[in-house]
Amino acid sequence: xxxxxxxAAKTIRNxxxxxxxxxxVIFLGALSFLAIFADILGFDYLTQNLIESLQPPSxxxxxxxDELGRDILSRVVYGTxxxxxxxxxxxxxxxxxxxxxxxxxxxxxxxxDAVLMRVVDVMLALPAILFAMALIAILGKxxxxxxxxxxxxxxxxxxxxxRAQVLSLRNRDFVxxxxxxxxxxxxxxFRTILPNSWSPIVVQAxxxxxxxxxxxxxxxxxxxxxxxxxxxxxxxxxxxxxxxxEAPYYAVLPGIILTLTILSFDTIGRAMTDxxxxxxxxxxxxxxxxxxxx
Amino acid sequence: xxxxxIRRILQLVPVLLVASVAIWAMLYAxxxxxxxxxxxxxxxxxxxxxxxxxxxLDRPLIVQYADWVGNAVSGDLGKSIFSKEPVVKLIGQRLxxxxxxxxxxxxxxxxxxxxxxxxxxxxxxTWIDRVLSSWSALALAVPxxxxxxxxxxxxxxxxxWLPSAxxxxxxxxxxxxxMRNTFLPALTLGVYVSGILARFLRASLxxxxxxxxxxxxxxxxxxxRQIVGGHIMRNALIPFVTIVGLMLAxxxxxxxxxxxVFTYPGLGRLLVQAISTxxxxxxxxxxxxxxxxxxxxxxxxxxxxxxxxxxxxHK
Numbered sequence: 001x002x003x004x005x006x007x008a009a010k011t012i013r014n015x016x017x018x019x020x021x022x023x024x025v026i027f028l029g030a031l032s033f034l035a036i037f038a039d040i041l042g043f044d045y046l047t048q049n050l051i052e053s054l055q056p057p058s059x060x061x062x063x064x065x066d067e068l069g070r071d072i073l074s075r076v077v078y079g080t081x082x083x084x085x086x087x088x089x090x091x092x093x094x095x096x097x098x099x100x101x102x103x104x105x106x107x108x109x110x111x112x113d114a115v116l117m118r119v120v121d122v123m124l125a126l127p128a129i130l131f132a133m134a135l136i137a138i139l140g141k142x143x144x145x146x147x148x149x150x151x152x153x154x155x156x157x158x159x160x161x162x163r164a165q166v167l168s169l170r171n172r173d174f175v176x177x178x179x180x181x182x183x184x185x186x187x188x189x190f191r192t193i194l195p196n197s198w199s200p201i202v203v204q205a206x207x208x209x210x211x212x213x214x215x216x217x218x219x220x221x222x223x224x225x226x227x228x229x230x231x232x233x234x235x236x237x238x239x240x241x242x243x244x245x246e247a248p249y250y251a252v253l254p255g256i257i258l259t260l261t262i263l264s265f266d267t268i269g270r271a272m273t274d275x276x277x278x279x280x281x282x283x284x285x286x287x288x289x290x291x292x293x294x
Numbered sequence: 295x296x297x298x299x300i301r302r303i304l305q306l307v308p309v310l311l312v313a314s315v316a317i318w319a320m321l322y323a324x325x326x327x328x329x330x331x332x333x334x335x336x337x338x339x340x341x342x343x344x345x346x347x348x349x350x351l352d353r354p355l356i357v358q359y360a361d362w363v364g365n366a367v368s369g370d371l372g373k374s375i376f377s378k379e380p381v382v383k384l385i386g387q388r389l390x391x392x393x394x395x396x397x398x399x400x401x402x403x404x405x406x407x408x409x410x411x412x413x414x415x416x417x418x419x420t421w422i423d424r425v426l427s428s429w430s431a432l433a434l435a436v437p438x439x440x441x442x443x444x445x446x447x448x449x450x451x452x453x454x455w456l457p458s459a460x461x462x463x464x465x466x467x468x469x470x471x472x473m474r475n476t477f478l479p480a481l482t483l484g485v486y487v488s489g490i491l492a493r494f495l496r497a498s499l500x501x502x503x504x505x506x507x508x509x510x511x512x513x514x515x516x517x518x519r520q521i522v523g524g525h526i527m528r529n530a531l532i533p534f535v536t537i538v539g540l541m542l543a544x545x546x547x548x549x550x551x552x553x554x555v556f557t558y559p560g561l562g563r564l565l566v567q568a569i570s571t572x573x574x575x576x577x578x579x580x581x582x583x584x585x586x587x588x589x590x591x592x593x594x595x596x597x598x599x600x601x602x603x604x605x606x607x608h609k
Binding site (some may be wrong): 119 | 309317543574584
């Protein structure tokens with residue numbers, strides 16, 4: 001326990017030696033703080049004030065006001081909740097469904113592996129956004145549908161990464177030992193192999209979080225995700241796009257926050273991937289090699 | 295080569311089979327099923343029975359599926375509920391616009407990414423490498439729909455050089471007008487893809503630069519330009535071709551959002567409209583067509599790859 005704590009601390013120290021990671025952590029921390037304590041901090045995203053609609057940024061309205069005179073900054077802050085909650089839910093769905101698929105496929109091999117991986121191949125036969133849209137066509141529009149749709153598109157990446165991990169551990173002595181002592185397949189998979197596979201799965205979850213945030217925003221932008229009056233970044237960009245001439249800041253400022261959030265998750269995820277693969281010495285873009293190998 | 299082609303096509307069959315079942319079953323997963331789609335949620339029992347018979351929904355499921363696949367293979371994807379037009383006709387009207395957009399975007403992506411990759415691979419670890427590599431990170435993180443909005447703000451609202459809404463004009467009818475209308479959406483998509491391409495090409499160039507034949511070429515005293523242009527590029531381009539092919543397929547996905555930003559009349563926007571109006575035959579048709587195109591591109595890329603590097607065939 002003590003040892004794992006020390007190695008975790010060492011990992012964090014190593015990650016924090018990169019400037020990009022530090023900025024990302026600070027940015028996401030500040031954003032989460034605002035989103036969690038938005039009520040206490042006095043952000044008001046609902047009150048309409050038609051006389052002050054489409055006001056440019058000012059001391060009173062830092063990000064300006066929207067077409068109904070609502071404070072855009074407040075809506076961005078509350079939109080953070082929508083975005084983070086939806087993507088966290090989506091990543092959870094993807095992991096809960098994808099990890100067992102990878103475990104079973106990798107552990108048993110044979111026809112189970114063939115069938116499960118073919119299904120995963122089919123899921124990858126469509127770009128994620130199109131797959132999510134097809135699912136929304138069935139599920140109907142809305143925040144919950146968007147969460148489920150984005151979650152399902154994330155299943156293949158968890159299934160593949162878990163499967164690869166299982167294959168590398170499958171014939172190790174400690175797994176064989178459990179089987180020799182009569183441990184069931186379920187026990188081997190969930191109690192022996194899975195606990196030793198957490199690192200790549202957690203890293204995958206962080207990488208996927210940035211994808212989920214982007215997908216959720218894209219769906220809401222297309223009018224298929226979160227519906228008004230619930231604030232969401234994608235929906236704000238969708239509405240802001242109609243007022244490009246009157247209020248250019250409307251579609252620009254929420255987009256900056258969205259982009260920085262995606263960039264932050266991606267930066268942290270990449271740094272962790274590099275670190276896992278033992279390449280923390282090589283500099284920022286070394287993880288490209290990993291991509292080319294996939 | 296032929297046997298490899300046949301083997302690859304046979305590998306596609308199960309994927310296509312599962313995909314077609316999934317797309318066909320979409321109708322049955324919708325609340326109320328395919329009947330409610332035609333007659334509405336609060337139809338009388340007689341209407342429901344009549345529609346069930348008319349659509350052949352009282353037959354066994356396997357017969358209904360076989361029927362659907364048979365029609366799809368012979369080019370009949372049903373009629374749009376909304377416009378009553380054949381789905382194939384609607385798709386045929388929009389597909390050329392999306393293909394033109396994809397080709398333009400790919401050109402832009404190549405023009406941006408190849409120089410970036412070469413310069414940063416030749417100067418690894420320097421400030422210029424870091425700046426150019428940040429381009430890739432940024433290009434990948436900026437959501438395409440937001441980048442599209444920014445480009446509209448700059449080129450249409452501020453500078454008034456280009457239209458904010460893009461029409462589809464076939465390139466061969468009016469090249470200049472076509473470029474004016476396709477430039478902004480193509481740039482939006484191209485920037486995103488240039489991030490992926492530059493990252494990938496840089497990595498494979500760096501890999502090649504470390505290899506033995508480069509050391510030999512240098513020790514022979516070959517000029518650096520000849521080493522890079524003649525030796526390295528040729529080897530690095532092989533995996534690059536694959537990625538470019540895959541990107542071409544990915545344009546189909548990325549183009550959905552971009553087409554909506556620029557109200558460009560392509561296949562992606564048709565899909566968005568079809569989903570908003572719950573026009574299921576149209577949704578099914580578009581998704582099926584996209585999957586088939588996706589697979590054909592993958593197949594073509596594999597063939598090209600086997601042609602460039604004959605070792606692949608024997609794996």
